[in-house]
Amino acid sequence: MKIIIHSDRPNKIKDQWDQFQNLIRSHLPDMELEALESNGHLYEKLDHPLHRVTVLISIVTNPDEIDHLLSLKPLLDNIKTILVLPPRSLEIMESALRLTPTFITYYDSNAMDVISVLHKIYQNQKGRS
């Protein structure tokens, strides 16, 4: 299972950025994990068929980033999307729902929730193959 973790401004959310990568590497060591540190890199990764990305974890810092993800929505059709949002931002939340993500969590939520969801996605995928 190939996982992309993305943020356009990882330096603004360094704690979450490092935490999620460390958790994924320690709890899901068999997963292929790639970190993309800009919207441009994310677009390049997804902009061709057969990219094989199963899950995108996007740590959002502002409404523009959600708008950018919305512009990539056709490319995200076959990808499970997990959004990590700043808490209590109604504007970002309303836009986030339009992405119909698989899971939404927040900076101040338990990061292990994301690991649980990744485990479940992986189990489902194994069950289907």
Place this chain on the structure above:
Amino acid sequence: MAQVLIIDDDPAICPLFSTLLEEMGHKCKIANTLKHGRMLSMAENFDLVLLDMKLPDGNGLDLMPELAESPGRPEVIIITGTGDLGGAELAFKYGAWDYVQKPFLLDEVTLPITRALQYRSEKQTNTQPVPLNRSEIIGESGSIRKCLEEVAKASSTDVSVLITGETGTGKEIFARAIHDNSKRSGHPFVAIDCGALPDTLVENTLFGHEKGAFTGAGNKQDGLLVQARGGTVLLDEVGDLPLETQKSFLRTLQERCVRPIGGKKEIPVNIRLVAATNLDLDSMVKEKKFREDLLYRIRAMEIKLPPLRERGEDIEAITIRKLHTLSRQYQMEPKAVSSEFIQTLSAHDWPGNVRELINTLEYALASAGTDPTLFPKHLPPKFRMSGLKFQGDLPGSSPGIPDSGGKLPLFTVFRNQMEKKYLKALIQKAGGDRKAACRISGISQSRLYGLLRKHGLSGFGRS
């Protein structure tokens, strides 16, 4: 005055019906065999068909799918033998309006005939084509058109809808179409993938929590049911909801409010529910894995999506449209599509349905590179192997009944597969000559074309 077709071989029943219908002011035609009935139904627009189940050349129910796709798309009243309730049940499954059991009194048939024709007349009078926003739903097959009619009906109401179908048949797309065509289209469409959420997170996602409700709940958070605010909620993989959550969710549907985890106050919710599943919820109810009362609530209306193998005639349209979309999406030059490419796709069973088809098209695009036209060689190797396997299974080489692990396939699936194999052999044998194909097979040209469309096959003069 309605046009009625009577398909029955009983020499006493036919004149009886004929006289009755004429007295009711309608015109009728009679066919004594399935073959003749089929011919008449394809050639003329009938409003109603009275169809006997037991005919000398087959079961009348076999004609039902064709009647649904015939020019007139008539209502059907089935005539069954005494005590044949199994036949009646099958008749309703196939969409029959009603059934009458022999022997019957004239009064017992007059009312169903009157009601069927009244319904048809009202439908035709009230039918003002309302443009339906089809979103990404592609296809003109009878089964998809029927589903779109159901979408239109669902969109005009607020009832809960359960969408069922195999993985990859487009349940989310249909849910979105219901939302986009409803009065809630200006409000959020919230999709919740119950299958991807661990049991521990489902309730929190749906209902939200109060600050301090559990370790890690640093702030109050509204659940998605509240955040949907006047919109539509799609509960995807609803069969995966844990039983405890089913109980809480049922209460939400009944009371139209949620209580967040750790909360004392209830929050009103205003949502329209669409649920989706590829599981057999009725069986799960029997196994006590799904609540019957919840199933009743979420299934006020049901839309059953057909698997792709049962709407083969849509494969070409889906392929062309999706290739166009994918080329634009990946900023590639649009590609032409060879007829062999389409035929190879049409020969596949598509267990993963439309999603599998789209993934395959992505592979083909990547594989083709700068080649301007797509050919079978651009497809994954297994597709080309299926083509080879088919040639070894031509009729006359005793293909036998496929038996996977001691289990017989569904009869309709088996029949469709055999039908398709026969047609492919026929195309080859006739060498592209449709008159020869009709002569060899003994079927009419219109019937032949209907079958070719059904199975997404070409082979007579198309490049």
